[in-house]
Amino acid sequence: MIRCLSVFLLTAALAACGDARNHAQAVYVLVDTSGTFVQEATKAQVVVNYLLGTLQPGDSLAVARVESRSFTEKDIVAKATFDIRPSQANAQKRAFRDTTDGFVRSVKSSRYTDITGGLLQGAEFLNETGAGTKTLIIFSDMQEELDKITMRDIPMNLKNIRVVAVNVVKLKTDNIDPRRYFGRLEAWQKRVKAAGATEWVVINDLERLDAVLGRR
Amino acid sequence: MTAQAWMIWPENPALSFVTLAVLGMVFLYAARRPVHELLYAVGALVGGPLRIGGRWLAATAVAMRQRNKAVLLAHGRQEVGSRIEREFERVEAMVRRDLQGYPTLQRKLLDEITRIEEDYRKCGEVPPPPPDWVEAVAAVANVKSGSEMVQSILEEIKRSVDKMHEKTLGEYRGSCETRHKILEGFMPFWRSVDKTLTSVDKKLAELQNGASAVDAQMEKYEAINAGTDKAEQMLTVSAFTQFAVALLVMLVAAGGAFINFKLIALPMSEMVGAGDYLTSSLRTSEVAALVIILVEASMGLFLMEALRITHLFPRIASLAEHLRRRMMWIALVLLVTLAGVEAALALMRDMLIADKQALLQSLATAAPAAAAEGWVGRIPTAGQMLLGFILPFALAFIAVPLESLIHSSRTVAGVLFAGLVDGVALVLRIASNIVRRMARVLITIYDVVIVLPLLAEHFAKARLGTRRAAAGKRRGAVDVDDSAHQVR
Numbered sequence: 001m002i003r004c005l006s007v008f009l010l011t012a013a014l015a016a017c018g019d020a021r022n023h024a025q026a027v028y029v030l031v032d033t034s035g036t037f038v039q040e041a042t043k044a045q046v047v048v049n050y051l052l053g054t055l056q057p058g059d060s061l062a063v064a065r066v067e068s069r070s071f072t073e074k075d076i077v078a079k080a081t082f083d084i085r086p087s088q089a090n091a092q093k094r095a096f097r098d099t100t101d102g103f104v105r106s107v108k109s110s111r112y113t114d115i116t117g118g119l120l121q122g123a124e125f126l127n128e129t130g131a132g133t134k135t136l137i138i139f140s141d142m143q144e145e146l147d148k149i150t151m152r153d154i155p156m157n158l159k160n161i162r163v164v165a166v167n168v169v170k171l172k173t174d175n176i177d178p179r180r181y182f183g184r185l186e187a188w189q190k191r192v193k194a195a196g197a198t199e200w201v202v203i204n205d206l207e208r209l210d211a212v213l214g215r216r
Numbered sequence: 217m218t219a220q221a222w223m224i225w226p227e228n229p230a231l232s233f234v235t236l237a238v239l240g241m242v243f244l245y246a247a248r249r250p251v252h253e254l255l256y257a258v259g260a261l262v263g264g265p266l267r268i269g270g271r272w273l274a275a276t277a278v279a280m281r282q283r284n285k286a287v288l289l290a291h292g293r294q295e296v297g298s299r300i301e302r303e304f305e306r307v308e309a310m311v312r313r314d315l316q317g318y319p320t321l322q323r324k325l326l327d328e329i330t331r332i333e334e335d336y337r338k339c340g341e342v343p344p345p346p347p348d349w350v351e352a353v354a355a356v357a358n359v360k361s362g363s364e365m366v367q368s369i370l371e372e373i374k375r376s377v378d379k380m381h382e383k384t385l386g387e388y389r390g391s392c393e394t395r396h397k398i399l400e401g402f403m404p405f406w407r408s409v410d411k412t413l414t415s416v417d418k419k420l421a422e423l424q425n426g427a428s429a430v431d432a433q434m435e436k437y438e439a440i441n442a443g444t445d446k447a448e449q450m451l452t453v454s455a456f457t458q459f460a461v462a463l464l465v466m467l468v469a470a471g472g473a474f475i476n477f478k479l480i481a482l483p484m485s486e487m488v489g490a491g492d493y494l495t496s497s498l499r500t501s502e503v504a505a506l507v508i509i510l511v512e513a514s515m516g517l518f519l520m521e522a523l524r525i526t527h528l529f530p531r532i533a534s535l536a537e538h539l540r541r542r543m544m545w546i547a548l549v550l551l552v553t554l555a556g557v558e559a560a561l562a563l564m565r566d567m568l569i570a571d572k573q574a575l576l577q578s579l580a581t582a583a584p585a586a587a588a589e590g591w592v593g594r595i596p597t598a599g600q601m602l603l604g605f606i607l608p609f610a611l612a613f614i615a616v617p618l619e620s621l622i623h624s625s626r627t628v629a630g631v632l633f634a635g636l637v638d639g640v641a642l643v644l645r646i647a648s649n650i651v652r653r654m655a656r657v658l659i660t661i662y663d664v665v666i667v668l669p670l671l672a673e674h675f676a677k678a679r680l681g682t683r684r685a686a687a688g689k690r691r692g693a694v695d696v697d698d699s700a701h702q703v704r
Contacts (some may be wrong), residue, residue, distance in 0.1 A: 023493040051581040058491025084489030086482075090575050097579060179569050 010069035026060040026131035027051055027213075028122035031077075032140030033065045043167055044139040044204065045104045051159055052097055057082050057089040060129040060178055064118060066140060067110040071117035077103040081129065115144045115150040119192075123158050134161045135213065141169050142188050159196035164206050164212060166203050237593040244662070245669035252659050259655025263648040270644035284630035285448050291623070292440045292451040296454040300433045307426040314419045325412055328405050335402060358490040455627035462620035467612045473509055476558070476607045479600060481505040483564035509611070512554050516612025519547040555608040562604030566597045 029051070029153070031044040048063055055061055062079035078099040082089035105132055119136065121210040136158070142165055165188070174181035189200045201212050223232040241362035244251070290292040439447035485501035492500035535543065663670060 023496065024491055053576050053579050056490060057485070058489070084491040085486050086490055087486060089490075090571050093575055094578070204605060 004139070011177070022130060022132040023129040024058045024060065025055060025133040025135070026126050026129040027055065027062075027135045027137060028093070028125050029063045029137045030070075030115070030118040030122055030139060031065050032113060032115070032138075033067060033107050034110045034145065035167070036109075037141055038107055038109040040108060040139070040167060041104045041107050042170065043058075045100060046206060047137065047139060047166060047209065048100050050098065051213070052093045054210075054213065055082065055088050055093075057084045060131060061096065062122075063103070064123050065103070065110075066113055066115055066118045066138075068112035068114060068147060069117055070119050073121070075118070075121065080123070082113040102159070110175075112147050112150075113140070113143060113145045114150060114152065115140060115142065116154075116156065117150075119156055119158065119163075123156065123161060124169065126161055135164060136161050137164045137166055137213075139166050141171060142184055143171060156191070156195035160181040161197050162201070163192045163197045164201045164203060166209070167206070168202055168204060199203060241666050241669055245673075248662070248666065250678065251662060255655045255658050255662070256369040260651045263655075266644045266648035266651065270641045270648060273637050273644060277634050277641060280630065280634040280637060282635060285443070287630070288448060288451050288455070288627055289440050289443055291627075292447065292454075293437065296433055296437045296440060300430060300437060303426060303430045303433055307423065307430060310419075310423055310426055314423070321412060321416065325409065328409050328412075332402060332405050332409075333397050335405075339398040347539065382562055417621060425586065452627060452631060455624040458620050459624035459628045462617040462624060465617035466614065466621060469611065469617070472607055472610055473513070475603070476509050476512075476611065477505055478593075479565060479575045479604050479607075480508060480558055480561040482568055483561040484508075486564060486610035490623035494567075508554065508558070512558075512608040513611050513614055514546050515551045515554065516608070517615040517618070519544060519551060519612055520615035522547055526615045528615070528622070551608055551612060553604045559601045560604075562600040563597060566600055 029044070029048060031041060032038075033041065044063075048061075051061055058081075060079070060081040062076055064076045067075055078096050080092050080096050082092050082127050117137065118138070122136045126136065144152075165185070168185065170178075170181055174184075185202060203209060203212055220226045220229075222236070223229055224235055227233050227507050436447070436450075440451070484505045485499065488501050488504045490499065490501055494500060494503055517526070517528070518532070520526045521529050522540050524533065524540075527533050532540070532543065
């Protein structure tokens with residue numbers, strides 16, 4: 001009832017003008033496929049399915065893999081900007097789910113982990129969508145490994161982007177010395193914040209996804 | 217600043233305090249008159265405008281009440297006038313209907329009465345003719361009996377008389393029987409007359425009721441015209457009741473509108489898109505749904521106006537008959553169309569929800585829930601469609617309580633506002649009194665603070681008065697001595 005009343009009042013107030021802000025949401029999911037982390041890809045599918053269930057018509061979603069060198073469109077597994085009509089958006093989501101299902105089944109392990117390249121590619125995609133809320137989800141252990149010729153010591157631009165690290169599993173070395181794990185996360189936080197990101201969140205319990213990603 | 221800064225002699229706080237108190241008292245005593253005047257002036261400065269404001273508001277409240285009364289009586293006069301008009305129309309229709317058939321009824325009654333009279337006349341009892349032979353019988357009876365011849369003659373006469381008697385008696389009985397038959401034939405006519413008279417009685421009673429209703433309304437009208445307090449109170453109570461009832465109905469209607477909104481908000485996103493927002497939480501599709509509901513309510517309003525059930529728009533009421541009818545049909549067609557659109561949207565809503573549910577189930581990789589098969593599974597869909605079709609027509613009737621609400625709100629708001637103004641006037645008057653009394657209290661407190669110098673002044677004045685009196689006495693005694701000396 002209150003909502004109905006507010007709708008009525010706001011209609012009267014905003015009859016002549018619309019909200020200039022873009023209320024669409026764009027999410028870019030980076031899935032680490034390096035080493036043994038490739039086995040966690042099925043969990044990434046859960047995250048993608050959750051996003052498909054919560055994203056609204058008009059929102060954008062992309063899923064990309066993190067490989068030895070990830071700053072390329074070829075690593076984008078699936079991407080879509082959902083139609084503004086709910087029925088069409090649902091059809092697109094079904095197709096998206098089929099594509100990501102296929103990717104998860106056929107994913108192969110990569111030798112190196114170029115997280116920075118993936119972040120750069122993701123930021124580029126998110127900025128192109130022009131969405132009001134931009135989220136970059138990294139499904140990785142956050143252990144970056146680059147070959148000798150790959151140059152990633154460059155400044156990133158993650159302005160107005162929220163970065164969420166999901167399922168940051170502990171490595172064997174982290175178990176020996178937890179300071180390595182915390183140090184790694186801290187280093188990424190500093191780097192991401194320095195790049196202008198609005199928020200840095202780490203979620204290891206997938207049940208908490210709703211609390212973080214539910215916010216617009 | 218330390219706590220000892222006020223002390224003249226920091227090592228002796230008591231002496232410092234006493235010294236300061238004495239100095240302060242002296243200063244306050246010296247400034248007593250101007251301070252008193254200042255406090256009086258401040259009291260008058262603040263209290264005066266408050267009192268004037270209170271009076272002005274009280275006068276405004278009285279004027280508002282008078283204005284409210286005038287409006288209320290005018291409205292009541294109009295309303296009761298229209299009711300009297302309707303009663304007269306009803307009585308007129310009744311009189312026309314009943315009196316139209318009255319000549320026929322009268323003719324029928326007269327015919328029946330004439331026939332009854334004729335029949336009555338026919339059934340009058342005719343006394344049997346006096347027997348002519350009675351005297352002959354008497355003469356024969358005087359004849360001396362004894363001879364056989366006389367006896368046989370008498371017997372013959374007796375036989376003849378018996379025969380005639382039987383014949384006369386038979387004729388008399390036949391005549392009675394005929395009269396009874398005629399009387400029996402009266403019954404249907406009596407019944408018809410009784411029925412006709414009952415019908416006349418019923419119609420007259422109806423007419424009398426109508427006349428009583430007109431009388432009651434006329435009494436109200438006269439009371440309103442006279443502008444009595446009773447009429448005002450009656451109209452005010454009526455307005456409050458009307459307002460409460462209309463408000464209640466409007467709330468119920470708002471509930472219906474909310475359900476309607478819920479039914480079409482989601483499917484509207486399929487038409488206008490779900491990605492457009494007017495504010496951070498208000499989608500264009502929701503506004504579009506609300507606009508449709510408001511358009512339906514407007515069409516309902518126009519329909520009620522065109523049907524002359526409500527009178528919110530004088531322009532519509534004064535339209536020519538053919539234009540009014542045209543408008544009524546247009547409003548009805550639009551309303552039916554919108555109701556059809558809503559029914560379709562309700563169906564689409566059901567489909568969209570089912571589609572979304574199926575998608576979520578497939579994403580959750582859980583086995584889909586068994587959907588209700590057959591006609592049972594279609595009941596919610598059919599119910600939604602039916603609701604979507606019916607609600608616009610139900611919303612159309614909002615016009616009636618809306619009119620009542622608008623009309624009665626003038627009275628209710630007027631009474632409440634006048635009460636509010638009166639309340640504010642009272643508060644201002646109380647505040648004015650408090651301020652003036654406060655000034656007096658402060659003056660008294662001021663005098664209490666400088667009570668020692670005031671006591672000293674009092675004693676000084678008293679002593680001065682005593683001295684003056686003594687000097688006066690001495691001067692008086694000297695004057696008496698001088699006058700005595702002069703007399704001597």
